[in-house]
Amino acid sequence: MKIQFAPLHLPLSRRLQTAAVLKWIFSFLALAQCCLTAFVLLLLSDYWYLAVLYGAWLYLDRDTPASGGRRSPWIRNWRLWDHFRDYFPITLVKTTDLDPKHNYIFGFHPHGILVAGAFGNFCTEATGFSQLFPGLTSHLLMLPFWFKIPFFRDYIMGGSLVSSDKSSAAHLLSQKNGGQVAVIAVGGPPESLDARPGALTLQILGRKGFIKMALVHGAHLVPVFSFGENELFNQVENPRGSLIRAVQESLQKKMGVALPLFHARGVFQYSFGLLPFRNPIHTVVGEPIAVEKNSNPSRESVDQLHKIYLEKLVQLFEANKTLYGIPESKHLVLI
Template structure:
């Protein structure tokens, strides 16, 4: 058989047409499919790691979300961002959607995601959008709340167990985006157990690091070297903190507000971590960059 059967050709042509028609959606605020986010399968996935979402101040979250969009900063990145999927992408009993049913969530991820056929549709059904300023701005304009992982691909390579290392000091762009978008507030979130799902092979060899750095710069993503491919069954806890309301900022100029918001955010994230680290068996939090 020289050519695929005609039904397959028709299916490919239909998907290609859809792909081209929908190509810009993840860069313009995205879309989601509510019933897809509620599939029972995601509850089973949550039970694999006994996932729990801990809301430190749910009344404050409800009050802030009713006044305007929120930005949720999630740490650490880890290999899979499993807690981000469970908290903001899926809609099951432990997700934040169950507590904030009237909030529409968008999750920012790398642009490369939306060039992979079928995977792009899967992530869009869950509400994922491109991790760009323009896409997030469109989402905020539509009244959606957005989850972002400020540490990005570089943080995924760290993966320390029980004493997590974050890339945060030099990451102020998300604070600038929050202020320029005039959203209601910024919410710190920390995932205990994210790094413990995988064991990293630690190496400083340029044979490994140089190609990995090139891949990160070109594609915006890189994979750490792992001992295990299947994630370990470790307890996974996403702690969602109290919103930092932008209307409470004291500075006047935009640059001053960015610095103030970033400082408050780092302080709140550290305080949140310290309140839960003993219960989770964690050591000190390290902000390395």
């Protein structure tokens, strides 16, 4: 394989963008392990009492990730995230105003490999979420497992990440004053196994938990499609029925997290590595679907609202696809 090296002379802005994305990749792939190691080393050191004190705090604070988290405006507004945004770049596209008197569930599609669009748009202010949607507070739901890791859990909560368990979503959507947005990557980790350039497969037909949650709390549903999300990484071929896919799906069921074998470019060369490609991401927030509160929805009402949601999602995709580089002949594949 011929290696394509990066030019020696690049503007400082591009160097900063690469550094910001490198930091983000590190946070996703290694920061949790480093935090856990640091806690263990602290526990085994002469300063073990600090680890014990933090452990006590961890126990007392255990419900916070499912109670709205602990968002930090300071972390959300780091200059670092502007460089992260500009690397791709990422753009948040608003199609209509959203009334802050209501609570919302944003259904984010597709999951992609590392949900870069969801992170950039809803965990930081780099794309201007608060200015585009005044009065709304966004929270990206993440697997509960990550909030059990010392130090790491406090960092991710600062960026508006909260636990994805039912009690967490219920806490957000039951706020009587409204203005809360629960952002859910509906396809979840399993959908990441289909993420590769050109892929338009969404795992959604059997996913109705977020629909029932919307009905129970009367939260309005908003389909969100992130164009370019699947173009950030290549993935080792893993067709359904293959040995690789069987192993990945087995590990996903046991561990709760998917393990896509992805690759893209490196820091100093463009031929291989774990940095994403510089591909534009346009995250389009669709029109809200009004939902009447029903504390005990029937299966039929859930199915009916799910059907409406699918129709609105497909309409959002079809209305915008040619604007963002998808041929008219391409359509979503819903499974």
